Amino acid sequence: MNLPAEIVARIVDELRDHSKALAQCALTNHSWLSYARKVLYHTVTLSSEKRAQHFCSLIHKNLEITNCVRVLKFNVYSYYMSQKQYTSQGLQGWVPSTAALLASRLPSVSTIHFEYIQWQILHGFDRNLLDALSDFAKVRTVRFWACTFATFAEFEDILLALPALRRLQLDSISWGQPLTKPPYTLRLDSLSTSAHYSLQALCQWLDKIQAHTTLYELELDHLYDEDDLRYAGKILSKLDTTLQSLTICCRFSCDGYSRLQDIGQWLRIERSTALRTLRIRVYDLVPEYMHWITKLLRLIEAPNLTTLVFDVCLFMPSQTYGEVWDDIAWLLSESPRYASLRRVRFVHRGPLMMEIAAAALCRQFPILHLRGVLEAEDQRNPDLLTCAI
Incomplete structure (x- = not known):
């Protein structure tokens, strides 16, 4: 059956999270193959030497796949779960060699993830790898997740090897030695960091590369x-x-959390006049742990702020009620400092039904609802439906 290209593209898009069904459709109707291939090979995860060899063999025989890959992930989590294997150079050594091999064969890769890699045990991590990484000419985003480096310089070497790098994502990484390289220029547009490590080295590094520009x-x-x-x-x-976009989340330890919630002692963001989007991640909906949010909102004086996003995980409607939420509602609805807001979006990730969550937010933020700026986004499922409420 031959369907119009627009219909095929729509069906393929709907099936992007169901790879087996999409593959069956492509096998049944050859005309679907080019559409399906772009989705099936958009993200490639290599989690072992065997998988890496299989993928290299696959693209050698099917060159049309090479232009479909946009995100390339190196993940050694399976070795991480077995400590004896995880500390073996041989069982992670395929990562640098495979990266060097694929750098010249995947011209459309724009994002690379390195996950659970212990760079300090990879003696093959040398100039040859760094030279090969420079062939990833379109890579703008790099993510390091649960990686360790013997020195901060090793971390910097990878970044400097990627000529188009603009976005950096760091989660649970560590460095063995402090900064040693002299100042250099790195045009970094975006930085995402989850502070499961000291921010001191990162702060010094940002100063060194003059990231504020x-x-x-x-x-x-x-x-x-x-x-x-x-x-x-x-x-x-x-x-x-x-700074135009800021995402922030505080999860203070039980010891001294009440003192730390007065975050204005340390954060000075009232002069961030260019700020347009603020995203607040609320992991702890216990009222006693939420006062930092109102403290943060009272610090901001951004005349160009148009979008405010809350990430929440709701289990029951009552989690949107209380003194803290009343203060938030007043600030966003009545305070002159938030007169420029055009969108207040709640991203709901919890098990509470979306209709009930939306109704609870309308009751808590009636003025924003009447103005038509209140939104609720459902991220409990892959469809990521957004509805204006």
């Missing part, structure tokens, strides 16, 4: 203690005129 998007997730707040404050203080 280019960085316009910043994510500071999981700020745990006073040191995190102090260095987050130093980073933000340098971005007064460039």
